[in-house]
Amino acid sequence: MNWILLILGITFLLLIIRGIAFLEMKKDKSLSKEIKQNTLMLPLGIVLMFLIAFIPYQIWVLFGSPVGWEILYIFGFSGVITIVLCFWFYSNQIKQKRTNSKMEILK
Numbered sequence: 001m002n003w004i005l006l007i008l009g010i011t012f013l014l015l016i017i018r019g020i021a022f023l024e025m026k027k028d029k030s031l032s033k034e035i036k037q038n039t040l041m042l043p044l045g046i047v048l049m050f051l052i053a054f055i056p057y058q059i060w061v062l063f064g065s066p067v068g069w070e071i072l073y074i075f076g077f078s079g080v081i082t083i084v085l086c087f088w089f090y091s092n093q094i095k096q097k098r099t100n101s102k103m104e105i106l107k
Contacts, residue, residue, distance in 0.1 A: 006058040013051040013082075014089055020044050021093035025101070048086070055082045 023037050023044075056078040060066075063074055 002058060002061050006055065006062065009051055009055050009058060010085075013048070013055065013086065016044050016048050016051065017086060017090050018093055020048070021090055021097060025094065025097040027101075052079070052082055052086065 020041055023041050026033070026037065056075045059078040060071065060074050063070070066074070
């Protein structure tokens with residue numbers, strides 16, 4: 001069950017990041033569109049922060065819930081890996097959206 005929760009957490013994390021990147025790359029920049037965009041991005045950001053904390057917790061549970069110094073190592077390493085994954089996937093999504101928009105302009 002814990003493996004399923006971890007896989008679902010990672011999948012949901014990537015979907016949330018993809019949604020945030022999609023919302024940021026919208027072309028409409030009027031004030032009302034910006035307010036709507038920020039209103040949609042706020043809950044996604046809250047869920048993203050929850051998932052960034054949930055994934056290291058799930059990894060800690062999968063390692064057997066140790067209580068010594070292992071907690072620091074498990075949470076530290078898995079937290080850093082989760083944050084690096086977030087930034088890497090977000091930058092790839094933004095690059096992909098920019099490339100697609102440039103290709104549409106050239107057509």
